[in-house]
Amino acid sequence: xxxxxxxxxxxxxxxxxxxxxxxxxxxxxxxxxxxxxxxxxxxxxxxxxxxxxxxxxxxxxxxxxxxxxxxxxxxxxxxxxxxxxxxxxxxxxxxxxxxxxxxxxxxxxxxxxxxxxxxxxxxxxxxxxxxxxxxxxxxxxxxxxxxxxxxxxxxxxxxxxxxxxxxxxxxxxxxxxxxxxxxxxxxxxxxxxxxxxxxxxxxxxxxxxxxxxxxxxxx
Ligand code: DX5
Ligand code: ZN
Numbered sequence: 001x002x003x004x005x006x007x008x009x010x011x012x013x014x015x016x017x018x019x020x021x022x023x024x025x026x027x028x029x030x031x032x033x034x035x036x037x038x039x040x041x042x043x044x045x046x047x048x049x050x051x052x053x054x055x056x057x058x059x060x061x062x063x064x065x066x067x068x069x070x071x072x073x074x075x076x077x078x079x080x081x082x083x084x085x086x087x088x089x090x091x092x093x094x095x096x097x098x099x100x101x102x103x104x105x106x107x108x109x110x111x112x113x114x115x116x117x118x119x120x121x122x123x124x125x126x127x128x129x130x131x132x133x134x135x136x137x138x139x140x141x142x143x144x145x146x147x148x149x150x151x152x153x154x155x156x157x158x159x160x161x162x163x164x165x166x167x168x169x170x171x172x173x174x175x176x177x178x179x180x181x182x183x184x185x186x187x188x189x190x191x192x193x194x195x196x197x198x199x200x201x202x203x204x205x206x207x208x209x210x211x212x213x214x215x216x217x218x219x
Contacts, residue, residue: 158188
């Protein structure tokens with residue numbers, strides 16, 4: 001299981017230090033939440049933050065775009081140093097084109113599903129994605145509670161993947177702690193985003209280790 005701490009819950013006045021703490025604490029990826037105040041009710045930041053943190057970590061930077069018309073921002077995120085760019089099925093009018101565009105920059109392409117969006121809607125594009133991100137909360141804020149009904153979607157994706165031989169990664173995002181990560185791992189998740197659990201602590205390393213320890217048996 002890969003752990004991707006979300007900088008949404010980091011200390012923005014000490015972002016570089018928090019990223020280094022996460023990296024030294026065993027993080028596998030760094031997750032970046034870009035929100036536009038339209039697709040989701042919250043407003044965060046754009047590619048400028050990816051550009052700023054890129055020189056300070058060797059970890060893959062995983063960009064989750066919670067914005068309307070993400071197509072407009074794909075190039076700038078790619079040029080800023082993103083390794084993964086994920087767009088929401090619900091906010092992207094031309095999903096096929098957006099995924100092609102991400103891949104044209106040699107960046108891994110992810111598709112994101114809100115808790116109410118069924119996995120079956122991915123049928124015609126699943127062969128084009130490097131990752132499916134299953135939202136386990138409604139996007140917009142850190143610190144929300146895990147929605148257990150989303151576990152079924154992880155299981156369906158895992159089954160689909162195995163039956164058809166796809167190699168996309170299954171990522172989950174929202175409400176991850178040692179209890180929920182175990183359930184996600186058992187359902188088939190391979191990458192877990194964790195924001196508040198990792199950064200609402202003076203010791204992110206301890207928190208990352210607790211997450212890894214919770215899934216050791218499921219690996
Ligand atoms: C929610 C974001 C998440 C968020 C997770 O809209 O996509 O990445 O930071 O935060 P926690 O882990 O606190 O639920
Ligand atoms: Zn996210």
